[in-house]
Amino acid sequence: MEKAPQVTVAPHEGRLGILTPGMGAVSTTLMAGVLAVRKGLAKPIGSLTQMGTIRLGKRTDSRVPTIKEFVGLPELDDIVFGGWDIFEVNAYEAALNAGVLSKEDLERVREELEAIKPMKAVFSTAYVKKLDGSWVKSGGTKWDYAQQLMEDIEGFKADNNLDRVVVVWCASTEIFLQPGDVHETIETFEEGLKNDDPNIAPSMIYCYAALKLGVPFANGAPNLTADIPAMNALAKQTQTPICGKDFKTGQTLIKTILAPGFKARLLGVAGWFSTNILGNRDGEVLDDPEAFKTKEESKLGVLDQILQPELYPDLYGNIYHKVRINYYPPRGDNKEGWDNIDIFGWLNYPMQIKIDFLCRDSILAAPIVLDLALFMDLAKRAGFCGIQDWLSFYFKSPTVAPELAAENDIFIQQMKLKNTLRYIMGEVELTHTGADYYDYYR
């Protein structure tokens, strides 16, 4: 087995800043969780960078280090959190409002959370219709706001004595936008910033500011944001990694676990009806049809890509796929998602599968943000830039190069991620053929 040449990876010395536009449920659950783990009060469950292992070489070699040791990632003690929000409340109050973690759990990290105060947001109700807040930058053009965000990032870095920073979008879902002329090149985009072009959403201004400074940007919402040629070009120009979109949690996580299994066994799918009730602020924002459309596009795409109806018309050619999200305040962050799946087998005999997932969205999303931040920092240190396809594992609607179809099958995504880590470290990528162990011809 031949090894790939090892990529040169800059060391992870010093402190890493994680900045989140949006200090709501997901962001504060991440912060409180990392602080609790640091104090030895909890384990980082759900985080590949903290708990995952990776097999190297042959099955008989018994080399299975933790991912953290293998690639060298910053310690949680070396992470500093910051962010922006449209409400001027510190991370402790924001976490209390979000209602994900108990007051008792938050009390244990209260002091540290209270010290994390949001910077003023770039925001407009034109893009998030159900929210309004006063802690926002005002009086300037979109270009001015981009400059101010860059000052925020630089200031945060200097004030906290940081070596590197990453930005992960954890703010509300914006209205559905289509890529247009203004998004085509860096020049048209910068012109658009100066002219306050309505097709430039706040999330794009954050993304632009981060990329200009060479700061990696990951998008946790389904917004268009980094998924436009101008950002791609800027990421290449400034040697910066980007990835997105929409954290893969809850119902879509389960969907991308199950659908590959049906396809692997050539079981047909006639219909898949998914409905959710949730009552957090995200649910309220998604109650607006324009924000829901952004989310719907992101959720609907996965089945087609995994099941490939064009290759398997008899099995998946007539699938009826429906996704519903209903805002239902009594549930708060504790979502309930129902799936009814109509499948069919030998001689077309029908069967049904029912799933009732009582899930906690932010509990599933928080470790994703941590992993993305650490892996985006690794990508930057490894000299990677542009779209980080290997991080598709974390997204509902992975951003990929325009000529490629996104990969949504979680098992292929996982293999891609682990093989990329092996590639970075100059280890042999695993093909799982088995030919190393058996002499198939005799």
Ligand SMILES: NC(=O)c1ccc[n+]([C@@H]2O[C@H](COP(=O)([O-])OP(=O)(O)OC[C@H]3O[C@@H](n4cnc5c(N)ncnc54)[C@H](O)[C@@H]3O)[C@@H](O)[C@H]2O)c1
């Ligand atoms: N929770 C999950 O499992 C999950 C999964 C996939 C995607 N997401 C996405 O992640 C994002 C965050 O989810 P959440 O549950 O934390 O939502 P949330 O409503 O609790 O938090 C979002 C925060 O962003 C703030 N905000 C809105 N626009 C802003 C702007 N322009 N600049 C700065 N702050 C802004 C809001 O005031 C709010 O505090 C949402 O877009 C959601 O769709 C969440």
